[in-house]
Amino acid sequence: MGTIEVNGKAFETDEEGYLVNLADWNEDLAGEIAKAEKIDMTENHWEVVNFLREYYNEYQIAPAVRVLTKAIGKKLGPEKGSNQYLYELFPYGPAKQACKIAGLPKPTGCV
Amino acid sequence: MAEITAPALREFPVAPAVSPDAMAASKPYVATDKMQEALGFPGALPEDWHDRAIAKLGEMVGKYRGLRVYLDACVHCGACTDKCHYFLGTGDPKNMPVARQELLRGVYRRHYTLPGKLFPKLVGARELTKDMLDDWYKYYHQCSECRRCSVFCPYGIDTAEVTMAAREILDSVGYGQKYSNEIIGKVHRIGNNLGLPGPALEDTLLGLEEDVKEDTGADVKFPLDQKGAEVLLITPSADFFAEPHVDSLIGYAKVFHAAGISWTLSSKASEAANFGLFIGNYDQMRAIALRIREQALELGVKRIVVGECGHAWRVAYSFWNTLAGIGSGGEDPFARQLQSQLDHRYRQPTHICELTWDLVQKGALVLDKEANDHRVVTFHDSCNVARASRMGDEPGGQFEIPRALIRAVANRYVEMRPGTTHEATFCCGGGGGLLTDEILDLRVKGALPRMESLREVADRHGVNFMATICAICKAQFTKVLPYYGFNRSMVGGVHQLVSTAIRLGAKQ
Numbered sequence: 001m002g003t004i005e006v007n008g009k010a011f012e013t014d015e016e017g018y019l020v021n022l023a024d025w026n027e028d029l030a031g032e033i034a035k036a037e038k039i040d041m042t043e044n045h046w047e048v049v050n051f052l053r054e055y056y057n058e059y060q061i062a063p064a065v066r067v068l069t070k071a072i073g074k075k076l077g078p079e080k081g082s083n084q085y086l087y088e089l090f091p092y093g094p095a096k097q098a099c100k101i102a103g104l105p106k107p108t109g110c111v
Numbered sequence: 112m113a114e115i116t117a118p119a120l121r122e123f124p125v126a127p128a129v130s131p132d133a134m135a136a137s138k139p140y141v142a143t144d145k146m147q148e149a150l151g152f153p154g155a156l157p158e159d160w161h162d163r164a165i166a167k168l169g170e171m172v173g174k175y176r177g178l179r180v181y182l183d184a185c186v187h188c189g190a191c192t193d194k195c196h197y198f199l200g201t202g203d204p205k206n207m208p209v210a211r212q213e214l215l216r217g218v219y220r221r222h223y224t225l226p227g228k229l230f231p232k233l234v235g236a237r238e239l240t241k242d243m244l245d246d247w248y249k250y251y252h253q254c255s256e257c258r259r260c261s262v263f264c265p266y267g268i269d270t271a272e273v274t275m276a277a278r279e280i281l282d283s284v285g286y287g288q289k290y291s292n293e294i295i296g297k298v299h300r301i302g303n304n305l306g307l308p309g310p311a312l313e314d315t316l317l318g319l320e321e322d323v324k325e326d327t328g329a330d331v332k333f334p335l336d337q338k339g340a341e342v343l344l345i346t347p348s349a350d351f352f353a354e355p356h357v358d359s360l361i362g363y364a365k366v367f368h369a370a371g372i373s374w375t376l377s378s379k380a381s382e383a384a385n386f387g388l389f390i391g392n393y394d395q396m397r398a399i400a401l402r403i404r405e406q407a408l409e410l411g412v413k414r415i416v417v418g419e420c421g422h423a424w425r426v427a428y429s430f431w432n433t434l435a436g437i438g439s440g441g442e443d444p445f446a447r448q449l450q451s452q453l454d455h456r457y458r459q460p461t462h463i464c465e466l467t468w469d470l471v472q473k474g475a476l477v478l479d480k481e482a483n484d485h486r487v488v489t490f491h492d493s494c495n496v497a498r499a500s501r502m503g504d505e506p507g508g509q510f511e512i513p514r515a516l517i518r519a520v521a522n523r524y525v526e527m528r529p530g531t532t533h534e535a536t537f538c539c540g541g542g543g544g545l546l547t548d549e550i551l552d553l554r555v556k557g558a559l560p561r562m563e564s565l566r567e568v569a570d571r572h573g574v575n576f577m578a579t580i581c582a583i584c585k586a587q588f589t590k591v592l593p594y595y596g597f598n599r600s601m602v603g604g605v606h607q608l609v610s611t612a613i614r615l616g617a618k619q
Contacts, residue, residue, distance in 0.1 A: 065354045108290075109582075
């Protein structure tokens with residue numbers, strides 16, 4: 001178990017840096033997690049993170065990679081609606097790294 | 112996370128120089144008390160862990176005759192030493208299968224053999240200290256239960272059984288692994304390893320229907336919870352979620368569509384994987400398998416078909432019959448009810464490769480092989496399919512049917528080096544419950560032998576696609592290929608190739 005500190009306040013994370021309490025999440029915190037992941041958050045990164053959170057609020061799970069690429073393609077243009085583009089944004093893998101920054105639990109299983 | 116390094120590829124793969132304790136720091140996260148207790152295991156190490164562990168070992172060697180034989184029979188001949196991908200990739204001598212299994216064997220000898228009780232030092236008997244318990248945790252999580260070493264063992268010792276026994280003892284003293292146990296909890300709570308709830312699954316499947324319609328113009332359906340369907344498809348939940356897995360799911364759907372077979376997925380049994388096998392726990396394995404029987408009865412299906420998932424096919428082919436009464440062998444009333452419901456003109460269960468290959472042979476599918484001409488394909492045998500199951504009616508069908516299927520849908524196919532395929536295939540490096548990020552360094556190193564044979568066919572024959580029929584292999588290779596200079600999209604499913612070649616609506 002670890003913690004991540006933002007604006008003088010500490011928030012609980014698991015061993016890998018995923019937030020334990022989803023309700024703790026805010027944009028400053030996301031920025032801090034992104035920094036630890038060595039990711040410079042651009043507008044396009046935020047589009048992905050915001051979509052993940054919207055989807056999670058509705059379905060209690062992160063979207064499948066294909067659902068995500070389709071949604072991002074619609075928002076940012078078809079050339080960006082690809083798994084490869086998502087890897088450019090989140091080099092460790094869109095499913096896991098983007099979820100971490102969005103404050104969602106880590107997708108588990110054979111993924 | 113520790114630094115992740117890939118060893119250099121070697122032109123002539125030989126056993127590496129030993130590097131003692133090279134992987135002594137490799138340790139997957141330990142399950143939390145909540146994850147443990149949800150499966151009926153103690154939440155943390157109790158004070159009397161030593162006595163409990165020894166008692167559990169005694170209970171197991173009493174119950175499982177095979178385990179006792181595997182613990183007694185080893186003569187330390189060393190035939191297995193250089194057969195393990197984790198030893199070849201790390202050089203840590205405790206990853207020689209004989210040495211890894213000696214960690215448990217020494218303790219067994221101390222407590223359950225006469226010479227070990229009387230003269231422990233003379234027979235290499237060992238005490239179960241806390242350090243030894245930690246070594247068990249670390250090194251039995253550096254074995255992917257792939258059973259390659261067993262192929263070369265002159266006594267036929269099933270080394271994976273020893274690993275499974277050690278993990279079962281660890282769970283019984285509150286020292287379980289987070290990755291596997293968290294996932295098993297999700298299967299019971301939500302229905303699949305991912306934790307994908309029914310509504311999300313439905314939404315995902317509707318999206319796939321749209322995609323396929325857009326690509327092909329055909330109304331290919333991905334039915335969910337459809338009572339009265341002929342086929343219940345049990346597939347890994349990664350097929351719904353991840354790339355490249357989803358392309359195989361699309362392939363299965365196109366095959367069912369083209370052949371006019373009614374089929375359904377189940378939101379409650381939306382997972383083929385059975386991690387009960389990985390942790391060596393019979394009760395978990397059975398509970399996970401029973402979800403499938405329940406759903407098969409509920410939906411009234413005639414056939415049960417398993418998607419591309421390696422260890423799931425082992426469980427389905429080898430154990431579903433007595434675990435759940437799918438196939439003959441189950442004797443309780445529900446098993447008998449299921450037996451009378453299923454259509455025995457078909458194999459129960461059927462692997463998706465068997466189903467598609469049967470259709471190809473009957474000429475029921477229109478295939479455009481040229482559609483795969485941009486690919487030079489090789490096939491990676493997944494360990495649990497290769498060494499623990501079969502397909503079709505002939506010995507070796509588990510090797511030949513996927514290959515025959517690939518050749519039916521693609522023109523350019525190349526085999527990797529003999530000794531690295533078929534029953535001697537190398538594990539992808541992430542099997543057996545080790546597909547977790549905190550041990551990525553181990554996973555990268557364990558992939559070395561497979562990467563070497565892939566490099567060879569890539570350089571000589573231009574291979575640019577490695578097909579496989581296991582969700583773990585797909586996820587593992589997607590992750591580790593870049594460490595060896597390959598593109599991650601080089602790996603994919605056999606039904607991804609089928610999906611590319613199949614022509615819908617063209618059959619007269």
